[in-house]
Amino acid sequence: STYSGNPIATELACVLVEDVVESLRSETPINLRFTHSILPLVDYLGLYEGVPGAWWNEDMGLLNLSTVEPFTANVAFLLLRNRSSGEEMIKVFANEREMTLRGGGRTLSSLESLLNSCDREKLCNLD
Numbered sequence: 001s002t003y004s005g006n007p008i009a010t011e012l013a014c015v016l017v018e019d020v021v022e023s024l025r026s027e028t029p030i031n032l033r034f035t036h037s038i039l040p041l042v043d044y045l046g047l048y049e050g051v052p053g054a055w056w057n058e059d060m061g062l063l064n065l066s067t068v069e070p071f072t073a074n075v076a077f078l079l080l081r082n083r084s085s086g087e088e089m090i091k092v093f094a095n096e097r098e099m100t101l102r103g104g105g106r107t108l109s110s111l112e113s114l115l116n117s118c119d120r121e122k123l124c125n126l127d
Contacts (some may be wrong), residue, residue, distance in 0.1 A: 013044035014118030021115060022092075024079040038073050038120075039065070046102020047075075047094050070095065079111065090114060 023031035076093040088111035092099050101109045
């Protein structure tokens with residue numbers, strides 16, 4: 001976790017990701033969600049990992065959240081499906097910028113690897 005907030009909130013974001021993916025696969029794939037903070041979701045996806053100064057202002061030793069979560073923050077998911085193989089890939093945008101997901105190293109990531117990262121049993125045992 002890059003954001004030093006509540007680790008339970010960050011891990012619970014995987015349930016939101018599963019729900020978003022289910023919606024993307026449905027007949028009406030547009031689904032709007034509203035919240036007061038996208039930090040747990042952004043942290044779970046690892047969207048700003050390796051971006052210098054995105055989370056911390058090293059000079060001041062403080063969180064620098066205006067980069068990650070400006071006043072009008074948003075996250076968008078785009079599901080892409082290969083017609084011949086059926087493989088599903090996902091792109092994630094944060095504040096209209098195409099992002100790299102944690103561990104992927106590229107902007108287009110396997111949907112299955114993203115879904116497999118959600119361990120519901122582990123979530124139920126978090127303290």
